[in-house]
Amino acid sequence: MLESPTPRPRNSTHEWGRAMSMGATLLGLLLAAVPIAAPTRSLAQQQQSGPVSGLPIPRFVSLKSDRVNLHEGPSKEHRTLWVFERAGLPVEITAEFETWRKIRDSEGTEGWVLHSLLSGRRTALVAPWKKEPTLAFASDRETPVARLAPGVVANLRRCDGSWCRVAGEGFDGFVKQENLWGVYPGEKIE
Template sequence: MKWQRAAGLMLLALMLGGWHAVNPGTGPGPGKGSATGWPVPRFASLRSNEIYMRAGPGFQYPIIWVYHRFDLPVEITGEFNVWRHVLAPDGGVGWVHEALLHAVRSFIVIGGRHTMRAAPRADAAPVAYLDKGVIGLITSCRQDASWCAVEAGHRHGWLRRADFWGSFPGEAIK
């Protein structure tokens, strides 16, 4: 009886491991989602102010994290039916129902305080000062550019890609 339970748990572990075989943080590439056919990994954002992240792809799995940040960027690292395996900027990993995510490209400021500039140059006029944890929208990034056009708190400007989490190095965002 014990060997049957152990075999069942091992099979479950192998199945869970296969659902997100792409390493997070590598950026859009040859990986394709099994449910959507879209690139994996990719970024999305939370669609609500209360999102439950679960231990597995289904409502029967326990809630392991509750996020209360509308538009928080998350990295989708795998798919199973209507469930997305996600990595949050704080390192939280789990499964979120697809209805709770949207394709809005957002960012979260990392590190300390950073300056949003009027142009993509370090000597451009400051538009706003963004503290760690500020969430905003990415309006565009050129491929291999170190600055992205962003919006935060009704302010528009440019922010260094290294100052936020929500895009892959060298990724073009339109």
């Protein structure tokens, strides 16, 4: 036979503490469910100066040579992770150490290369994440002038934050900036 518990005298301090605890829990759940608007930072605010070069980090550059070894760490003694075989390929510098630069490619692979194997020349990959070609347009941005396959390397001529003028073997036209890897969203290049 079950017995009912003996009634306890009411403890207002205990009930108040429990109510506060439940209120705090509910407030926490409510705040977790509602996204808090954080101020967005511009590219310039997100970048810092590199400790060696004084240039912005992160920043895009391109490979200078047809053969560039990607190392696990910032020295030739570190294991070679990958060998890039495409001069002009855009990469992003994410760190610096002496004569070495930590880079990331369009697929997210990271490693270290000698700074002398990098060029400040800006290039971009045409939508490597897409399966369909990207159109390049004439200056009116309405007349298609080329169909660019995913992964084509293009030289960046200029970008206005929405469109970039690109050129390469057999093409010269404007591509939406969102369809390029090697230029930041909203970045302007003169």
